[in-house]
Amino acid sequence: xxxxxxxxxxxxxxxxxxxxxxxxxxxxxxxxxxxxxxxxxxxxxxxxxxxxxxxxxxxxxxxxxxxxxxxxxxxxxxxxxxxxxxxxxxxxxxxxxxxxxxxxxxxxxxxxxxxxxxxxxxxxxxxxxxxxxxxxxxxxxxxxxxxxxxxxxxxxxxxxxxxxxxxxxxxxxxxxxxxxxxxxxxxxxxxxxxxxxxxxxxxxxxxxxxxxxxxxxxxxxxxxxxxxxxxxxxxxxxxxxxxxxxxxxxxxxxxxxxxxxxxxxxxxxxxxxxxxxxxxxxxxxxxxxxxxxxxxxxxxxxxxxxxxxxxxxx
Amino acid sequence: xxxxxxxxxxxxxxxxxxxxxxxxxxxxxxxxxxxxxxxxxxxxxxxxxxxxxxxxxxxxxxxxxxxxxxxxxxxxxxxxx
Numbered sequence: 442x443x444x445x446x447x448x449x450x451x452x453x454x455x456x457x458x459x460x461x462x463x464x465x466x467x468x469x470x471x472x473x474x475x476x477x478x479x480x481x482x483x484x485x486x487x488x489x490x491x492x493x494x495x496x497x498x499x500x501x502x503x504x505x506x507x508x509x510x511x512x513x514x515x516x517x518x519x520x521x522x523x524x525x526x527x528x529x530x531x532x533x534x535x536x537x538x539x540x541x542x543x544x545x546x547x548x549x550x551x552x553x554x555x556x557x558x559x560x561x562x563x564x565x566x567x568x569x570x571x572x573x574x575x576x577x578x579x580x581x582x583x584x585x586x587x588x589x590x591x592x593x594x595x596x597x598x599x600x601x602x603x604x605x606x607x608x609x610x611x612x613x614x615x616x617x618x619x620x621x622x623x624x625x626x627x628x629x630x631x632x633x634x635x636x637x638x639x640x641x642x643x644x645x646x647x648x649x650x651x652x653x654x655x656x657x658x659x660x661x662x663x664x665x666x667x668x669x670x671x672x673x674x675x676x677x678x679x680x681x682x683x684x685x686x687x688x689x690x691x692x693x694x695x696x697x698x699x700x701x702x703x704x705x706x707x708x709x710x711x712x713x714x715x716x717x718x719x720x721x722x723x724x725x726x727x728x729x730x731x732x733x734x735x736x737x738x739x740x741x742x743x744x745x746x747x748x749x750x751x752x753x754x755x
Numbered sequence: 756x757x758x759x760x761x762x763x764x765x766x767x768x769x770x771x772x773x774x775x776x777x778x779x780x781x782x783x784x785x786x787x788x789x790x791x792x793x794x795x796x797x798x799x800x801x802x803x804x805x806x807x808x809x810x811x812x813x814x815x816x817x818x819x820x821x822x823x824x825x826x827x828x829x830x831x832x833x834x835x836x
Contacts, residue, residue, distance in 0.1 A: 462783070463783060463786070464786055464787070464790055467790075495808055495812065497804060497805060497808045498805065498808070501801065501805055504801075556798075560798070560801075564801075564802070564805045
């Protein structure tokens with residue numbers, strides 16, 4: 442019997458498809474650098490939590506937390522595409538650059554958010570999943586959609602979203618929260634304003650152009666410097682709380698005091714700028730050190746507890 | 756003998772106003788499809804491994820509790836006459 446083969450030419454296929462981004466653009470949507478800090482702090486929360494977790498479950502929990510954090514970043518990039526295009530720091534992101542339509546980021550972020558929370562709930566426990574879901578909702582709806590464009594306290598309140606990951610890691614092991622996990626949350630919560638305001642000080646023109654009410658834009662650099670100093674004075678005693686409650690040991694105490702002293706010195710230099718130093722050297726130095734500071738504190742917590750943390754292999 | 760026939764477009768909707776996909780778009784589309792398929796496959800494997808791990812843990816716990824119960828049974832002394 443004779444058969445027929447339809448002749449089709451690829452160029453005749455009319456799909457109406459928009460441009461889609463490359464894989465590296467989707468990875469950029471996840472804000473990998475922020476994601477790595479989130480994963481690290483979550484890992485510390487997991488290690489410090491009392492009890493044991495199978496390494497497979499630990500890996501799954503960290504993966505879900507990482508994906509959830511990345512999803513928050515994608516949703517943030519979707520919503521802030523308009524102001525990202527205006528600011529020099531963010532103009533190279535995938536959406537302002539035209540690498541992909543905004544809807545792609547929304548779909549990508551939504552699918553990853555729902556998927557990571559559900560996977561964490563089904564495979565680990567629902568308390569950790571609830572905290573992860575709350576973190577994503579908090580960051581997207583509270584910070585990105587509501588606070589960021591409305592108040593100078595946006596980073597103070599919204600910064601809580603970045604402080605939840607250690608609690609999520611803790612809950613992945615214990616299925617609950619505790620005072621110690623709240624202390625881990627508090628350290629990052631108090632650290633966030635001086636960290637971001639140092640950045641905002643030397644990027645204030647960018648924020649002003651985008652009409653974002655960061656503190657240097659609304660209240661001026663002098664008020665911002667004072668606030669950085671005041672928050673630093675609160676941060677250092679907060680960082681010692683793990684030692685007070687018995688969560689950490691002497692090594693951590695010494696590290697927290699030394700690093701806290703350095704943080705205070707740099708914050709003082711920002712508060713009372715040195716006349717012979719060109720602006721914005723002190724702000725940049727404080728911003729970079731603040732990242733190292735948080736990493737150092739959590740790394741020492743991790744090192745101290747490594748001996749007490751047992752993976753159940755059998 | 757196989758005949759090659761032209762596509763019959765009579766009665767079909769008119770999509771002439773839609774831009775055809777070029778090679779670059781097709782390539783990106785393909786890469787994205789491969790990435791999505793890979794991630795879904797990874798998820799399947801992840802669920803499989805996690806389920807096996809959880810089952811094996813439950814089995815070990817069950818065996819441990821049975822052993823403990825049998826040890827207690829053995830340890831009970833015989834009643835005095």
